[in-house]
Amino acid sequence: QVNFNQKIDYVFKIVLIGDSAVGKSQLLARFARNEFSLDSKATIGVEFQTKTIVMITKRSKLRFGILQVSGSDKCILQRCSGAMLVYDISKRQSFDHIAKWLEELREHADNNTIIMLVGNKSDLETLRAVPTEDAKEFAQKENLFFMETSALESTNVESAFLSVLTEIYRTVS
Numbered sequence: 001q002v003n004f005n006q007k008i009d010y011v012f013k014i015v016l017i018g019d020s021a022v023g024k025s026q027l028l029a030r031f032a033r034n035e036f037s038l039d040s041k042a043t044i045g046v047e048f049q050t051k052t053i054v055m056i057t058k059r060s061k062l063r064f065g066i067l068q069v070s071g072s073d074k075c076i077l078q079r080c081s082g083a084m085l086v087y088d089i090s091k092r093q094s095f096d097h098i099a100k101w102l103e104e105l106r107e108h109a110d111n112n113t114i115i116m117l118v119g120n121k122s123d124l125e126t127l128r129a130v131p132t133e134d135a136k137e138f139a140q141k142e143n144l145f146f147m148e149t150s151a152l153e154s155t156n157v158e159s160a161f162l163s164v165l166t167e168i169y170r171t172v173s
């Protein structure tokens, strides 16, 4: 059994940014209800708008706080370890705005911030306005991780968050 009174070794913050209505809060809600583990045990504690995820690994105990911000709060961006740039695959405009969000992020966030491009609402395939290849190309060019998710159908939500968390973990271990 895990003792959660144990000392926490690291605290990280992940922000979700992107246009409104792309599904940021649903992604977070979907993820926060799931349990996951990296290489041993994990659990999730939810508090207010900030989701705190405690990940116990073989070597250390990590705490990830996930914040969802609609605007681009400079102070929040400065202190995040990871960022998810979210767009809606059925809304071309939300993808076109990603470059602007990225610029904002690069301006304020630390150079080591792990960034993932997330195309949400992959269940709306019939309404798709952003080809997967376009997003992949953009991600490659900008050196971002990339994944398509559906908060509705729970597709790839956990793996998207886990990938970001794992990459952050890699940079400190």
Ligand code: GDP
Pocket: 019, 020, 021, 022, 023, 024, 025, 026, 027, 120, 121, 122, 123, 124, 149, 150, 151, 152, 153
């Ligand atoms: P936010 O403003 O980016 O936080 O967006 P929300 O999480 O509030 O979601 C906006 C709308 O999109 C809501 O009506 C959600 O139910 C819907 N939505 C969110 N994620 C998905 C998804 O994966 N698929 C579909 N079809 N709808 C979604």
